[in-house]
Amino acid sequence: MRPDPKQDELRRDAAPATSHGGESFAETALRLGGKSAEEARRTGKIDTADDQVEALFAPQYQTTASPVHRAVWNRRIAWDLFQFAPAAMADRINLAMNRAVRLIQQKKQDGMLLDAAGKIREDVLQALGETGYWGLLIPQRYGGLESSMVDFTRLLTRMATVDPTIAGLASVHGCIGAVDPLRTFGTEEQKRRFLPDLATGRRLSGFALTEPGAGSDLTALRTTARLEGDSYIVNGEKLFITNAKPGRTIGLVCLIDGTPSVLIVDLPMEESETFQIRRYGLHALKHAHNNGLIFRDFPVPAENLLRTPVGDGLT
Secondary structure, three states: OOOOHHHHHHHHHHOOOEEOOOEEHHHHHHHHOOOOHHHHHHHHHHHHHHHHHHOOOOHHHOHHHOHHHHHHHHOOOOHHHHOOOOOOOOHHHHHHHHHHHHHHHHHHHHOOOEOOOOOEOHHHHHHHHHHOHHHOOOOHHHOOOOOOHHHHHHHHHHHHOOOHHHHHHHHHHHHHOOHHHHHHHOOHHHHHHHHHHHHHOOOOEEEEOOEOOOEOOHHHOOOEEEEEOOEEEEEEEEEEEEOOOOOOEEEEEEEEOOEEEEEEEEOOOOOOOOEEEEEOOOOOOOOOOEEEEEEEEEEEEHHHEEOOOOOOOOO
């Protein structure tokens, strides 16, 4: 079989983050695959941001050290790397999860899990907060349980066997909502201000990225935020945002001076001329609040901007 020069070039570019004068691996792959220069460039920006995130981790936690990466690119599978014994779960986490599971089991048995609109009842969400459920990934010093990610996934798997929506809401809240961005990039002041309410479930959170005409393409954002005094003034629309409703918190992806950025936004308790909810009634997420958000000259404190040590909001 004759060697494929395109495949050889991809293999050469697999290890380093960039090649061809700064071109990312994804950009190289798309270019060699016949995609347009614009599509390759835009996807390359996302890939570069991913590389910047990688650089924030210690070497042993980077993708190149993972068993899967080594198996794919080295063409050898070290099966022993896939075998590990999970550490024992801390008592505080195990007890909290037991309480949360029993609570949902009882609510389902009593027919008290859903409200008249078919959504998870607010009092159930608050009761879950009292068990510690919403603070699983939040450090103890901010009122959380400080679970490891391994334990978190085990716990969500267990909750999903009781009620998938409850499990899904915790995943959104803790992983792509405001919790993880604050843990990773928030200042100490931002963590003290937001994380305690996120830990108790007083405010559940979501991730506001998807937009009309752009979907989840980070390079095609249209929502903007301009700095005026001590506030950013937000204009734009977001679609299909889980956990989005008045009184909750979102990580809002927007453009600030043309650069992708993330603002932590406490949504108001009521709609107004500057903030409105667009309701869809999606069947797939019928027991959760999945809505659109419309911002018109909506003010957000400038101190709510998350800043990264490298890159920008794409990172």
